[in-house]
Amino acid sequence: MTAAPHSDARALWATLKPDAAGLVAAVVQHALGGQVLMVGHMNADALAATLTSGRVTFWSRSRARLWQKGESSGHTLELRGVWVDCDADALLVHAEPRGPTCHTGAVSCFSTPVPGTDDASAAPVLARLSAEILARKAGRGITSATGKSYVRGLMDGGVPAIAAKLHEEAAELAEALASDDREHIAREAADLLFHTLVGLAHRDVEWTAVLEVLARRLGRSGVDEKASRAPSPGPT
Numbered sequence: 001m002t003a004a005p006h007s008d009a010r011a012l013w014a015t016l017k018p019d020a021a022g023l024v025a026a027v028v029q030h031a032l033g034g035q036v037l038m039v040g041h042m043n044a045d046a047l048a049a050t051l052t053s054g055r056v057t058f059w060s061r062s063r064a065r066l067w068q069k070g071e072s073s074g075h076t077l078e079l080r081g082v083w084v085d086c087d088a089d090a091l092l093v094h095a096e097p098r099g100p101t102c103h104t105g106a107v108s109c110f111s112t113p114v115p116g117t118d119d120a121s122a123a124p125v126l127a128r129l130s131a132e133i134l135a136r137k138a139g140r141g142i143t144s145a146t147g148k149s150y151v152r153g154l155m156d157g158g159v160p161a162i163a164a165k166l167h168e169e170a171a172e173l174a175e176a177l178a179s180d181d182r183e184h185i186a187r188e189a190a191d192l193l194f195h196t197l198v199g200l201a202h203r204d205v206e207w208t209a210v211l212e213v214l215a216r217r218l219g220r221s222g223v224d225e226k227a228s229r230a231p232s233p234g235p236t
Contacts, residue, residue: 009048017089018043023059024089028101031080031094032211034124037101038109040069042091054079056095075099126207129194133201154195155202162199169195 018024023041030037040058042050046066049057053068056077060067070076077095084091102109135141136151154161173188200207 009051010044012051012084013044013047015088016084016091017087019089021061023061024091026056026058026091026093028056028077028093028095030208031096032208032215033127035108035127036110037077037095037097037107038069047091050079050093051082056093069101070098073099073103075101077101126197130197130201130207133197137201151198154198159199159202162195162202165195166192166199 016024022043024043026040026042028037028040029035040056041061042057043059046057046059049066049068055068055070056079057066057068059065068076076098077093078098079093079095081094082091083094097107100107102111104111132141133151136149137155139152141149154165169188169192173185173192176185176188179185197207200210
């Protein structure tokens with residue numbers, strides 16, 4: 001994100017409604033994955049430092065000073081965008097984390113589920129699914145009564161096996177699109193997406209890398225974007 005002049009930060013702060021301590025809550029969300037990473041507090045100086053430096057900075061209530069996330073660990077939060085709550089007393093901060101956000105080493109500070117709730121993870125579905133696939137790749141987890149794992153079996157077959165499934169699932173989705181059965185289309189799209197994630201994991205490509213590519217293409221003509229691509233390398 002382009003650094004903002006200090007005066008712009010002051011002008012933005014003047015529109016907010018801080019609490020009695022002069023603070024607003026700042027909810028940090030992964031700019032690509034969508035996972036809520038942490039919640040901190042900002043005063044006018046913290047907001048100005050965040051916008052000027054491009055790295056998320058808070059006001060530490062325990063230390064009574066400005067605190068740039070990752071200043072000691074190196075696990076910074078690179079600013080990508082800021083939104084103001086409708087009541088003007090809170091901020092939503094989009095950032096790309098450089099390493100784990102939580103001091104415990106977890107990706108997110110929200111890693112302790114409340115017993116009895118339906119969702120066992122605060123992570124988005126794609127992040128959880130990708131994590132499960134990576135666990136199977138590492139040899140963790142059993143997904144059938146026989147002790148076999150579909151993902152591990154597919155990866156054992158390497159790129160040829162994964163590519164064959166991608167061709168198969170893409171063809172099935174194309175056939176489904178010719179129908180009016182929305183549920184069928186969604187199922188086939190889910191199958192294709194799942195096997196795409198398996199292929200990414202096999203080649204050690206993070207799923208967020210795909211979102212980064214899509215993010216770069218937002219707001220561009222599809223015709224212009226395609227014309228700007230470098231020619232694909234031919235077979236060697």
